[in-house]
Amino acid sequence: xxxxxxxxxxxxxxxxxxxxxxxxxxxxxxxxxxxxxxxxxxxxxxxxxxxxxxxxxxxxxxxxxxxxxxxxxxxxxxxxxxxxxxxxxxxxxxxxxxxxxxxxxxxxxxxxxxxxxxxxxxxxxxxxxxxxxxxxxxxxxxxxxxxxxxxxxxxxxxxxxxxxxxxxxxxxxxxx
Amino acid sequence: xxxxxxxxxxxxxxxxxxxxxxxxxxxxxxxxxxxxxxxxxxxxxxxxxxxxxxxxxxxxxxxxxxxxxxxxxxxxxxxxxxxxxxxxxxxxxxxxxxxxxxxxxxxxxxxxxxxxxxxxxxxxxxxxxxxxxxxxxxxxxxxxxxxxxxxxxxxxxxxxxxxxxxxxxxxxxxxx
DNA sequence: CTTCCATTTGACACCCAGTGCCATTAATCT
DNA sequence: AGATTAATGGCACTGGGTGTCAAATGGAAG
Numbered sequence: 001x002x003x004x005x006x007x008x009x010x011x012x013x014x015x016x017x018x019x020x021x022x023x024x025x026x027x028x029x030x031x032x033x034x035x036x037x038x039x040x041x042x043x044x045x046x047x048x049x050x051x052x053x054x055x056x057x058x059x060x061x062x063x064x065x066x067x068x069x070x071x072x073x074x075x076x077x078x079x080x081x082x083x084x085x086x087x088x089x090x091x092x093x094x095x096x097x098x099x100x101x102x103x104x105x106x107x108x109x110x111x112x113x114x115x116x117x118x119x120x121x122x123x124x125x126x127x128x129x130x131x132x133x134x135x136x137x138x139x140x141x142x143x144x145x146x147x148x149x150x151x152x153x154x155x156x157x158x159x160x161x162x163x164x165x166x167x168x169x170x171x172x173x174x175x176x
Numbered sequence: 177x178x179x180x181x182x183x184x185x186x187x188x189x190x191x192x193x194x195x196x197x198x199x200x201x202x203x204x205x206x207x208x209x210x211x212x213x214x215x216x217x218x219x220x221x222x223x224x225x226x227x228x229x230x231x232x233x234x235x236x237x238x239x240x241x242x243x244x245x246x247x248x249x250x251x252x253x254x255x256x257x258x259x260x261x262x263x264x265x266x267x268x269x270x271x272x273x274x275x276x277x278x279x280x281x282x283x284x285x286x287x288x289x290x291x292x293x294x295x296x297x298x299x300x301x302x303x304x305x306x307x308x309x310x311x312x313x314x315x316x317x318x319x320x321x322x323x324x325x326x327x328x329x330x331x332x333x334x335x336x337x338x339x340x341x342x343x344x345x346x347x348x349x350x351x352x
Numbered sequence: 353c354t355t356c357c358a359t360t361t362g363a364c365a366c367c368c369a370g371t372g373c374c375a376t377t378a379a380t381c382t
Numbered sequence: 383a384g385a386t387t388a389a390t391g392g393c394a395c396t397g398g399g400t401g402t403c404a405a406a407t408g409g410a411a412g
Contacts, residue, residue: 015367015368015369016368016369016370017368025390025391026390026391026392027391027392028371028390028391028392028393029389029390029391031369031370031371032389032390032391035370036369036370037368037369037370064351065349065351066348066349066350098282101281101282102278102279102281102282103278104281105277105278105280105281106274106277106278119349122351123351128328130321130322130325130337130340130341130344131341131344131349133321133324133325134317134318134321134322134341134344134345134349135344135349136317136321137314137317137318137320137321138313138314138315138317138318138321138345138349139314139317140317141310141312141313141314141315141316141317142310142313142314144313145306145309145310145312145313145314146306146310148309149306149309152304161306164306165306165307165310168306168307168310168311169310169314169348169349170348170349171348172242172345172346172347172348172350173241173242173295173307173310173311173314173345173346174242175240175241175298175299191396191397191398192397192398192399193397201361201362202361202362202363203362203363204361204362204363204364204400205360205361205362207398207399207400208360208361208362211399212398212399213397213398213399
């Protein structure tokens with residue numbers, strides 16, 4: 001897998017030629033499977049998002065908006081304990097390698113669209129109105145902060161950190 | 177200026193050679209003034225941030241955290257009316273051209289650090305603790321949503337939109 | 353003015369990501 | 383098998399970004 005190379009040489013130092021050779025395919029073929037080298041670390045994110053949309057659909061209609069968002073985001077990011085070390089390495093790349101950090105912004109847009117869509121529905125407004133967009137943007141932000149926090153403390157439980165951070169958001173960061 | 181070229185040909189279609197030739201300098205010299213083509217649209221952002229830090233310093237110590245953040249972010253983004261069209265075009269590039277959208281993420285890190293620093297001070301915690309980071313991340317998110325909203329409605333007043341969006345954040349997006 | 357020094361510049365040669373083109377090689381169908 | 387279609391990968395090219403080095407520039411000091 002290409003991740004061995006990234007782990008060994010670092011993401012930037014690993015060339016597409018190496019990845020392709022490692023996978024036993026031609027360089028040109030690589031670019032038919034992946035739009036860019038960056039996309040290697042983002043598997044089939046689109047399908048994952050469909051899962052999140054589904055989770056939003058399952059939310060009880062009377063559940064307060066931010067409670068629903070919190071639950072879904074936390075559940076969406078729950079991973080099989082066996083996969084945690086793997087997930088950690090992947091997220092380390094995404095959140096710490098500048099090239100990926102930058103590129104990932106483009107992927108986050110779809111994630112935000114799902115959240116904004118749900119919020120808009122609940123608020124009876126358009127998905128691109130100010131409030132749903134601001135809500136989606138800030139939820140994403142909080143999730144990223146939680147991820148970074150999780151990455152830098154080996155012991156932490158991702159879902160707990162996410163839940164705590166989203167609770168703060170729902171409180172408007174009040175210093176009660 | 178390079179912005180004419182971006183406006184005429186589009187950002188991606190404008191090559192560094194063209195920019196350099198347009199500025200009457202060599203290509204190599206261009207890369208000595210700018211780390212990348214992307215950086216052209218981000219002038220001296222570092223100095224701007226110093227201004228924001230200063231504004232945070234001026235906040236009355238008894239002002240509630242989120243009120244202070246809101247005021248400072250709004251004021252920080254207030255631009256001379258004469259410069260608005262220019263600012264608009266610059267932000268259009270930053271927020272709509274994928275390459276710049278991605279790259280800008282790296283610049284936002286410094287912006288967030290300023291906000292997180294202030295929040296940490298007020299909360300008596302470390303700047304990289306969860307709450308200051310989450311607060312900074314979500315404030316940035318809300319600001320970006322406000323900017324997008326502003327860009328897509330020619331009539332809107334940036335500061336008003338920012339203020340409204342940040343008020344929502346401070347309320348935890350409650351549907352009162 | 354000239355000499356000497358340091359800084360700035362830009363030409364040149366690279367590396368690497370990404371793309372268009374096209375011949376070759378599998379699959380697949382009849 | 384024979385014909386058709388899709389997948390593959392070689393090749394050449396564009397464009398961003400970097401290292402190297404020689405020439406140009408600009409002061410200061412003599």
